[in-house]
Amino acid sequence: MTQDTPPEVSTRDALIEAGMALLAEGGPEALTLRRAAARAGVSHAAPAHHFKGLRGLQTAIAIRAFADFNRAMITHRDAAADTPFERLAGICDGYLAFVEGQEGLFHLMFTAAEVDRDDPDFRAGATRAYGLLRAGCAPFTGGADLVFEGAVWSAVHGYATLGFTRKRGQAGGENPPPFRALLRLIVPDRPDHLGPVSAK
């Protein structure tokens, strides 16, 4: 088409976006190097020039997903009432909202085998996500408290992966409890100025 400044996205970006679309439409099994290439309008071997195999494409997708993921947490946090609990709950809401809409991406981000977790960009995205959560926890702990952070992080992640975001959890058959109730259990309803919630 036009040929002034590159108006068409780079092949690399086109492949990433095609892969994300495949993931959203057909789940992890539908994400295929050849299909992504076809959808991006290039030959089946083109991806090899941009990624280190399928693993590389999946890693690139996961990196982009972390950007969206972090944005979702920030958006929900900033839309919440300006209290420590509501801001932390907002972060978790963003976390869970992302999972609900993008299970394929979530699977790529947190389920180990198919992604290169040593990729520096991937680590940066994951570290940034943890930093957001940590910042949300800080008002309750007066700094970094691995126990408290670990409890909140585990709770929201477990809640998501156990399928509580869907109508019925995968283990029990009953309706799942709302996440805020779980969070209340970890975050004591008390003034914020009392210092760390878990001793040492």
Next chain:
Amino acid sequence: MTQDTPPEVSTRDALIEAGMALLAEGGPEALTLRRAAARAGVSHAAPAHHFKGLRGLQTAIAIRAFADFNRAMITHRDAAADTPFERLAGICDGYLAFVEGQEGLFHLMFTAAEVDRDDPDFRAGATRAYGLLRAGCAPFTGGADLVFEGAVWSAVHGYATLGFTRKRGQAGGENPPPFRALLRLIVPDRPDHLGPVSAK
């Protein structure tokens, strides 16, 4: 219920065990219908007579894994000191010990895409696991309390899937906190006879 005197294991069992070995040795990617068949000493098409495709084999493996998983929780629980907290912590210890030793199986049991979660035997195993946890929670809640159970379940599951059982968590770079510390945060250190820990 099964036939009494087949001295050599059935092909079906041989396939399941071959698959579990592959999973343990090479991770989820190494579990292949053809490889399992070869290791079991049958042709590559034999599995089709016992399972509904690869999905069926993976489901059968997950079902067997749940039996081991539940046994691990029971063993650790029964070896613990006879207090409500120690028994619940023991269940969680069993949970985490299983994950540490059998990440491939754990992945199959709890990561959705590759298994038929509607299989009745699979559901039975998962429900039994949840029942064990629920029983461990009961002394603190005076019965079934979805919020408390969900918090403990999410915490231990999140702790496991986030890689806290390894030296360093995948998100933060620091040493992970011990799980018991997280559990202490959810299970208040208080007499057991005060009734449910979460109101309503």
Next chain:
DNA sequence: ATTCAAGCTTGACAGTGTAAAGCTTCGCCG
């Protein structure tokens, strides 16, 4: 003008899941 590397294509290969067809073998019923 030449070179050279990046980007892309075509072609090939081993490995995968799965379906179809044929072969054994054993239990059961006539």
Next chain:
DNA sequence: CGGCGAAGCTTTACACTGTCAAGCTTGAAT
């Protein structure tokens, strides 16, 4: 006793996957 029918298994075949090797084009740098 005879046959027969289904279960279990093998062989064959096919479409699809990831990956590699070789060639083609193109554009910028030397």
